[in-house]
Amino acid sequence: METMKIRKIVLNIPHSSVYLPDGVATNEAMQSVIREYTDWFTDELFQMPGFNFSCWSTSVWHNTVRFPYSRCYCDVERLVNDPLSAQGRGIIYDFGLEISEEDRYRRLFLYNKFREKLASKIEENGTLLLDCHSFPIQSQYDICLGFNDDHTRPDDALIALVRRYFEGQGYTVGINSPYSNSITVETPYIYESLMIELNQRLYLDPVTKEKTDGFQPLKLCIEGLYMLLSGGMNVAGIVKVKQTGHRGKMIELKNSLGLRIDINKSEIKENKLRYNSDNTLFISKTLYDTWFAAINRHRESMEQSEIFLSNVPLLWANREMILRAPRYYNIDVPSQFSRASHADSGVMLGELLRLWIFKPVFSSVCQKCGGKAVVYRFNDIPQSSAPSEPKNICVACGQKGEGAGTSSLGALWRVLDLWRTRNQFFTTKAKETASLVELVEACKKK
Ligand SMILES: [Zn+2]
Numbered sequence: 001m002e003t004m005k006i007r008k009i010v011l012n013i014p015h016s017s018v019y020l021p022d023g024v025a026t027n028e029a030m031q032s033v034i035r036e037y038t039d040w041f042t043d044e045l046f047q048m049p050g051f052n053f054s055c056w057s058t059s060v061w062h063n064t065v066r067f068p069y070s071r072c073y074c075d076v077e078r079l080v081n082d083p084l085s086a087q088g089r090g091i092i093y094d095f096g097l098e099i100s101e102e103d104r105y106r107r108l109f110l111y112n113k114f115r116e117k118l119a120s121k122i123e124e125n126g127t128l129l130l131d132c133h134s135f136p137i138q139s140q141y142d143i144c145l146g147f148n149d150d151h152t153r154p155d156d157a158l159i160a161l162v163r164r165y166f167e168g169q170g171y172t173v174g175i176n177s178p179y180s181n182s183i184t185v186e187t188p189y190i191y192e193s194l195m196i197e198l199n200q201r202l203y204l205d206p207v208t209k210e211k212t213d214g215f216q217p218l219k220l221c222i223e224g225l226y227m228l229l230s231g232g233m234n235v236a237g238i239v240k241v242k243q244t245g246h247r248g249k250m251i252e253l254k255n256s257l258g259l260r261i262d263i264n265k266s267e268i269k270e271n272k273l274r275y276n277s278d279n280t281l282f283i284s285k286t287l288y289d290t291w292f293a294a295i296n297r298h299r300e301s302m303e304q305s306e307i308f309l310s311n312v313p314l315l316w317a318n319r320e321m322i323l324r325a326p327r328y329y330n331i332d333v334p335s336q337f338s339r340a341s342h343a344d345s346g347v348m349l350g351e352l353l354r355l356w357i358f359k360p361v362f363s364s365v366c367q368k369c370g371g372k373a374v375v376y377r378f379n380d381i382p383q384s385s386a387p388s389e390p391k392n393i394c395v396a397c398g399q400k401g402e403g404a405g406t407s408s409l410g411a412l413w414r415v416l417d418l419w420r421t422r423n424q425f426f427t428t429k430a431k432e433t434a435s436l437v438e439l440v441e442a443c444k445k446k
């Protein structure tokens with residue numbers, strides 16, 4: 001299904017204010033409703049000053065209509081002849097207070113003015129009217145999406161998109177539950193109207209009515225929604241990263257897992273990215289993968305390296321099996337021995353075991369148990385005047401230490417290159433090489 005191409009978003013924020021015009025009579029009942037039924041901070045949550053979207057001619061900021069007074073003074077969300085009038089909750093709520101004709105007239109005037117202003121913002125086809133609210137009641141839902149069953153009903157694809165987006169951010173979403181419908185206004189243009197009700201438990205202290213720690217993430221989530229709606233990004237394709245530092249031409253970005261990467265500042269410009277509040281960027285999944293792939297690869301190899309090192313005694317004990325089976329022999333030893341000059345300079349596990357068996361120069365004596373300690377890493381820094389000792393690990397007890405008969409990674413490669421050119425110990429590629437984890441499992445079963 002084709003989603004309506006959204007050309008413009010208009011925000012309706014009717015219930016965020018707690019203010020009454022000067023001189024308006026109030027009482028305890030009214031104050032209590034103001035306290036409990038104000039959509040606290042929805043203006044801050046939904047409005048994004050300066051948040052421009054490249055595909056829109058004007059910013060959301062300029063397309064917001066916010067009622068400046070409390071709903072207890074005048075509820076602009078209600079209808080003329082609203083069914084709720086019967087319960088004293090029409091456009092003007094009944095708190096048993098005397099309201100003069102003049103005051104009543106003024107409130108209805110403001111009501112009409114507000115609705116006209118909202119309608120005037122819908123000045124082209126393809127407008128999405130977002131009806132922005134929050135609610136204080138107990139509900140299984142964090143967020144409620146509401147719409148009408150008329151010409152303003154958003155198409156199913158849009159509803160599904162918004163729903164999937166919020167769910168993807170970890171919120172539960174009710175459709176027309178616990179609230180239904182969304183505001184409509186008279187306009188000749190084709191528009192869709194979608195109500196977003198945020199559960200106040202996400203961001204508001206129920207007693208003090210102050211923002212909680214949940215406020216900022218929720219606001220960022222709404223920013224992400226605008227990004228999604230404006231940029232034609234699909235739900236799966238949006239990732240949030242945060243700038244956590246900068247030096248010179250480089251900036252540091254952190255993803256939600258806490259992984260940090262450095263990228264060149266120019267990348268931001270090249271990819272037409274825009275910072276939102278809180279130094280956050282929303283980037284496409286593709287770009288994210290490009291930027292964070294290196295760190296993911298690094299993390300993976302660290303994990304592999306850890307599996308390898310923690311199982312050296314087990315692998316050593318099973319060396320005969322490994323040397324006989326190409327699918328084990330051919331397992332790449334995680335990093336450790338790469339030479340900068342060779343793009344693909346991995347060492348195979350079988351080769352390493354042969355080095356440990358036949359070339360005593362690559363081993364030492366375990367400081368803990370006196371067993372055979374084999375080299376697993378050279379700190380080969382060519383420029384360094386005093387290369388540090390190679391790292392070794394005991395094949396009997398797993399103790400890590402330092403030292404071997406040589407500190408030279410080059411020495412290791414001279415042996416390997418010789419073996420390889422002579423096809424000595426050469427093992428053809430197995431149809432399928434096992435993973436290190438599979439090998440460890442196989443060794444444990446024996
Ligand atoms: Zn509301």
Ligand SMILES: [Zn+2]
Binds near residue numbers: 399
């Ligand atoms: Zn030992």
